Amino acid sequence: MDWMAWTWPTAIFFICIACTLITFTFLAIKFPETPRRGVLGMETTRGDRLFITLLGSAFINLVWLGIVGANQPFALIVCLVYAAAVFRWV
Amino acid sequence: MNKTVNQKAWFLVLPVLILVAFSAVIPLMTVVNYSVQDTFGQNQFFWAGLEWFEEMLDSDRMWAALGRQLMFSGIILAIEVPLGIFVALNMPKSGFWSSFCLVLMSLPLLIPWNVVGTIWQIFGRVDIGLLGYTLDALGISYNYTQDTFAAWATIVVMDVWHWTSLVALLAFAGLKSIPDAYYQAAKIDQANRWAVFRFIELPKMAGVLMIAILLRFMDSFMIYTEPFVVTGGGPGNATTLLSIDLVKMALGQFDLGPAAAFSLMYFLVILLISFVFYTVMTTIDAKEG
Incomplete structure (x- = not known):
């Protein structure tokens, strides 16, 4: 854990990201899909939607930290809602 | 209904992914690690959370x-893009002068950043620099080390000098790819110069122009060396751009934690803007079909 100054929270964070990426790679191979056009008017695949979700979640967390400044875990609930919305409508 | 996309070819980029992992992904993970900790050097870290x-x-x-x-x-961007298009439109399309212009235009692009900075730093000096001395002799007060406006004007003009060529060359490539038939059709329709530009040249250049805008935006958003060499972020903090501030924080003050948090946010902003640009670009491309 000393290597690269790892800590458990960051390690768990990256393990989650890695697992998500692996899952989506697996899904992409197992269940090929057609890109679709959502509310943003652009073609997206599952991978694109995952990217939008992750990037958006980072900003949601930052905004929560900047405006609310407490109870950070609740920001994750907002992120989940956002993720569901992205996967449903984008 | 669209065909399903086969994404398996992406596995072919795995070797690159491994290289990128070592050159970018793992260092980025280190930055994430630093951003939640505090350190006073000697490889000792203390947990700081989201502080x-x-x-x-x-x-x-x-x-x-x-x-x-x-x-x-x-x-x-507001200067370089229109100027680059204007230059490209006025460049000779073929023959000796075309090649000559291309070489001439590429010259600024070949000069290393710190040299560009040094050139302009000397060029703008009131005592020995041609630009500074001339402006001073004309009675225009110009001193980029003391006057905010002069400092800004210098770094903006320097960047325009350095990078307009890139936009011009890309726009020129876009123009060259337009078949003559389009111009002939325009002539038959008696289209004026503006209509030719608006309905033939601009749409045909849209793709390369988006690339030019994206490249210039990214580069200018991360610019460090040139303004640092010319103004050092001054006068005061007037030209302290993000990366200059970041380096001051990370290396000058050795505040690795705050600097890491800062760079992550910087990275996210760049990622977001690049993604938006890229999406707009590919959507335009898809529409043109």
């Missing part, structure tokens, strides 16, 4: 640097 992010979000210094950065990128 640095909170501090950075409340920091006027960062917001001011971001404001200056956006202003800088906005100004240079």
